[in-house]
Amino acid sequence: MKNFRFRKANLQDSPGLAYVHVHSWRTTYEGIVSHEYLQSLSIEEREQEWVQILSGSHHTYVCEVEDGKIVGFVSFGKERSGEYEGELYAIYLLEEYQGKGIGKELFGIAAAGLEKQGYNSMWIWVLKENPSKHFYYALKPALIKEEKLTIGGESHQEEGLLLELH
Template sequence: MFTIRKATRNDCQGIAKVHVDSWKTTYKGVVVQNYLDSLSYEQKERQWEQADLNFLFVAVNHSNDIVGFVSYGPERTKNYNIGGEIYAIYILEEYQGHGIGKALTLHAVEDLLIHGYKRMMVWVLEENRNKGFYQYYLPHEIAESSFTIGNRQHIEVAYGWNDLNLLYQRLSAKGAREING
């Protein structure tokens, strides 16, 4: 059983652990290993302590441990006239495939709608083996961007949805809210 709830300042340590551990498992063999090895819980915790937690949900297990999170809000660059953006969504590897990503995304989309957003985007690393999660909900490709980590070049793809209400309906289909009990 999992619960999705708004994050609090007390969650920063757990969010940092999920952030670092997810990067180390998701991007192993994709991002240079010395970069992954350099990621630290303390650094990420400081980063999350400075973040706006008004746009952050966490997924917690029956022991109240954070096992995933979604961070979102206004589109950061203002270059795409899209309104909202999911900045990050990470779930510990052992908890993936159980509907947590769908539930976190549903909560983020619902909150964006409440705040008046009509459209949304998310940047996804081209090599991310979980990018099919986003593709399943029929986005359109907005842009591509390249960047370097270590000595390796990477491509990010921006996926967008022009109708957040429609995305909300797709996410609300059977199963997304069943894990919240």
């Protein structure tokens, strides 16, 4: 992975994060989430969300290639419901960069970051139909719950996984 660099995201990364976020959704969830919904995702709107996130205290890390282009990212922190400890908020990678170990490296950054914050476990939400969910299951998490989630007016099943970090 000598051509990839991993670092903490900064405000100037908002456009690159938005691009990866939208395009990875379009490729990962094509055939699962409605095509119309995926095409309606706005890079500009997502960029504004990233500006807000990166303007505050955050734990978002990017992977960039030699020319500085962001090809993947991970975001993590305190679990949002208060039921668990740490949470993997998002991990996305452009399709053409999958299978190169980048996702594993980003996941490792999140796990180490959560441990550094004093958390012993990581909560992960994943769409049941997500073709990449085997990535999480290879780590032997516990399937704790399933919930319905509405995306683009359609109902989807989401799996809540708990991974022990030690």
